[in-house]
Amino acid sequence: MHWADVLADELLKNKTKHVLATGITPSGPIHIGNMREILTTDAVYRCLIEKGGNAEFIYICDDYDPLRKVYPHLPASYAQYVGKALSEIPCPCGNHKSYADHYLESFLGSLHEIGVNPRVYRASELYNNGEYNESIQIALENTNGIRNILETLSGRHMPKDWLPYNVKCESCGRFSTTHPHLYEYPMVDYTCDCGHTGEVDIRKNGQGKLPWRVDWPARWRMFGVTFEPCGKDHATVGGTRETGAKISEEVYKYPHPGLLVYEFIMLKGQGAMHSSKGTAVSGEEMLQMTPPEVLRFLIMRNQPNKHIVFDSGLGLLTLVDEYDKEEEVYFGKEIEIKGMKEFKKIYELSQPYHIPKTMPLHLPYRHLVTLDQIAKIWPDVKEILIRTGQIPKKLKKEDEDHLRQRAEHVRYWLSMFAPDEVKFEVKEKLPEIFLTEEQQTILTLFKEKIPELSWEPEAIHKAIYEISEETKIPIKTAFSAIYQVILGQEKGPRAGFFLSNLEKQFVLRRVTEAVK
RNA sequence: GGGCCUGUAGCUCAGCUAGGUAGAGCAUCUGGCUUUUAACCAGGUGGCCAAGGGUUCGAAUCCCUUCAGGCCCGCCA
Numbered sequence: 001m002h003w004a005d006v007l008a009d010e011l012l013k014n015k016t017k018h019v020l021a022t023g024i025t026p027s028g029p030i031h032i033g034n035m036r037e038i039l040t041t042d043a044v045y046r047c048l049i050e051k052g053g054n055a056e057f058i059y060i061c062d063d064y065d066p067l068r069k070v071y072p073h074l075p076a077s078y079a080q081y082v083g084k085a086l087s088e089i090p091c092p093c094g095n096h097k098s099y100a101d102h103y104l105e106s107f108l109g110s111l112h113e114i115g116v117n118p119r120v121y122r123a124s125e126l127y128n129n130g131e132y133n134e135s136i137q138i139a140l141e142n143t144n145g146i147r148n149i150l151e152t153l154s155g156r157h158m159p160k161d162w163l164p165y166n167v168k169c170e171s172c173g174r175f176s177t178t179h180p181h182l183y184e185y186p187m188v189d190y191t192c193d194c195g196h197t198g199e200v201d202i203r204k205n206g207q208g209k210l211p212w213r214v215d216w217p218a219r220w221r222m223f224g225v226t227f228e229p230c231g232k233d234h235a236t237v238g239g240t241r242e243t244g245a246k247i248s249e250e251v252y253k254y255p256h257p258g259l260l261v262y263e264f265i266m267l268k269g270q271g272a273m274h275s276s277k278g279t280a281v282s283g284e285e286m287l288q289m290t291p292p293e294v295l296r297f298l299i300m301r302n303q304p305n306k307h308i309v310f311d312s313g314l315g316l317l318t319l320v321d322e323y324d325k326e327e328e329v330y331f332g333k334e335i336e337i338k339g340m341k342e343f344k345k346i347y348e349l350s351q352p353y354h355i356p357k358t359m360p361l362h363l364p365y366r367h368l369v370t371l372d373q374i375a376k377i378w379p380d381v382k383e384i385l386i387r388t389g390q391i392p393k394k395l396k397k398e399d400e401d402h403l404r405q406r407a408e409h410v411r412y413w414l415s416m417f418a419p420d421e422v423k424f425e426v427k428e429k430l431p432e433i434f435l436t437e438e439q440q441t442i443l444t445l446f447k448e449k450i451p452e453l454s455w456e457p458e459a460i461h462k463a464i465y466e467i468s469e470e471t472k473i474p475i476k477t478a479f480s481a482i483y484q485v486i487l488g489q490e491k492g493p494r495a496g497f498f499l500s501n502l503e504k505q506f507v508l509r510r511v512t513e514a515v516k
Numbered sequence: 517g518g519g520c521c522u523g524u525a526g527c528u529c530a531g532c533u534a535g536g537u538a539g540a541g542c543a544u545c546u547g548g549c550u551u552u553u554a555a556c557c558a559g560g561u562g563g564c565c566a567a568g569g570g571u572u573c574g575a576a577u578c579c580c581u582u583c584a585g586g587c588c589c590g591c592c593a
Contacts, residue, residue: 001533001534003533006533009533025593027593062593065593068592068593154590155590176592211592211593212592212593213593215593216593231588232519232520232521232587232588232589233587233588233589233593234588234589234593235519235520235588235589236518236519236520236588236589236590237518237519237589237590238518238519238589238590239519239588239589239590240593261520261521263520263521263587263588264587264588266586266587305520305521306521306522307521307522307586307587309528314553314554317554318541318554322541366553366554369553370553419553421553422553423553424553461550461552462550465550466550468550469550475550475551475552476551476552479552483552491552491553492552492553493552493553494552494553494555495552496552497555498552
């Protein structure tokens with residue numbers, strides 16, 4: 001059974017109605033780990049629905065969280081906003097309502113693209129609408145209980161007058177600099193480092209916020225959450241997962257969701273990804289270089305507790321090829337390989353939206369890497385594909401969409417992540433090169449052959465070999481001559497295939513010019 | 517100090533939530549294709565499933581111990 005089915009079955013053992021939650025703080029660009037959280041939840045969600053369960057997928061966006069520090073991606077001027085709620089500080093680009101909106105919008109856009117459409121709640125609204133009021137009161141009434149849990153489980157020591165409530169300073173608007181010290185229903189007295197002293201009425205909305213370790217269990221009860229994944233960083237002893245479970249049961253009297261722990265995604269050669277360290281490939285970037293179904297495939301084929309190494313270099317091409325192979329097996333074009341477990345379910349869960357009725361048109365992904373560098377825009381790529389008979393003239397709309405989308409992902413990958421060895425540029429003019437006598441000979445003979453050649457990969461390939469044999473000039477020399485006159489470099493993509501994608505007349509002209 | 521995960525072919529891993537004769541890809545070798553950014557086809561070689569113990573008719577698979585590696589936590593969230 002696929003892991004998502006196993007998890008769904010476990011949930012259904014207890015009851016049929018489920019709320020699956022995920023909460024990612026929009027403090028910066030999302031990274032791939034966040035993608036995993038989302039897609040893991042989505043997989044279980046889909047399995048629940050499929051099995052006839054009544055499930056809801058919600059995303060609680062903690063945009064009422066204060067900005068912790070000036071992250072590497074922020075201008076230094078943001079120092080003045082540290083400690084204020086993400087929903088209440090300006091947008092870095094100026095086009096959104098707030099800092100939180102800036103990141104939330106692109107995040108939701110990414111989610112939509114990978115086929116995840118949860119119901120979105122914002123913490124800032126929940127607090128400001130008063131929906132947290134009861135939870136806040138419960139927390140404050142149980143201050144000692146919560147303190148006990150936190151001190152025993154996590155080994156923290158908190159001040160005597162500590163309260164499970166972070167007040168928003170009425171004067172400076174910060175959460176991080178206030179010190180609440182006395183609770184007497186309904187008032188909380190506090191001082192702030194800005195010099196302000198005051199008291200807030202917890203019956204009024206949005207006066208403060210629960211600390212994270214309390215906020216989390218509070219929302220489980222508020223929304224009736226029965227499933228939520230969490231990263232391994234929360235899963236340590238004394239971590240938020242453990243204190244949250246206890247606070248949920250003892251303070252909020254709510255049976256805590258099990259909290260599935262998922263492993264991190266590592267970036268090949270760079271180790272674990274952390275947005276705070278600035279080494280992360282953002283989720284948006286990942287999505288721009290990886291077709292959405294392939295990104296889902298990466299998550300779905302791996303158990304949540306296994307770490308995944310994402311290779312943004314040549315490994316990405318292999319990943320796409322593996323996906324295509326899985327698709328071919330799914331549609332019966334290829335025989336199932338023994339190691340391919342759960343391929344059917346994995347394939348279905350990999351689809352952002354609908355499962356195709358017939359197999360999408362396949363083109364080796366590496367060919368697109370070449371074609372994208374020969375032609376700059378999709379219509380030209382398409383034209384080459386049609387001219388060379390690699391795709392039928394009349395393309396079904398979904399096939400064209402599929403290919404175009406892939407070509408776009410390849411293009412982004414080429415511009416940002418592809419290693420230099422696969423890059424080339426078809427020079428518009430004859431590059432300045434030095435050809436040896438041998439190479440001159442080769443090109444001269446090749447020029448003479450071109451007009452009679454049928455412009456197909458194999459024929460071209462064969463012609464080059466024949467010349468090499470006749471002249472006893474090493475084949476390597478021959479290839480490098482061709483690459484030089486067209487690309488201005490020693491190496492290039494497989495010559496026959498490559499040249500066949502260029503206009504015959506263009507190649508003839510270029511070679512002629514080179515040997516003049 | 518603690519937690520989680522991992523340890524299966526030279527390399528990367530699947531199989532471990534059905535306990536029942538060890539699997540794939542890459543590499544290598546052989547044959548074919550006149551070696552082309554990690555080309556293609558057919559076939560072969562290759563593993564005491566980290567070590568030890570236990571449960572069982574039977575263990576890579578379940579349990580315990582040990583060893584090795586990775587990540588996370590021990591500020592805040």
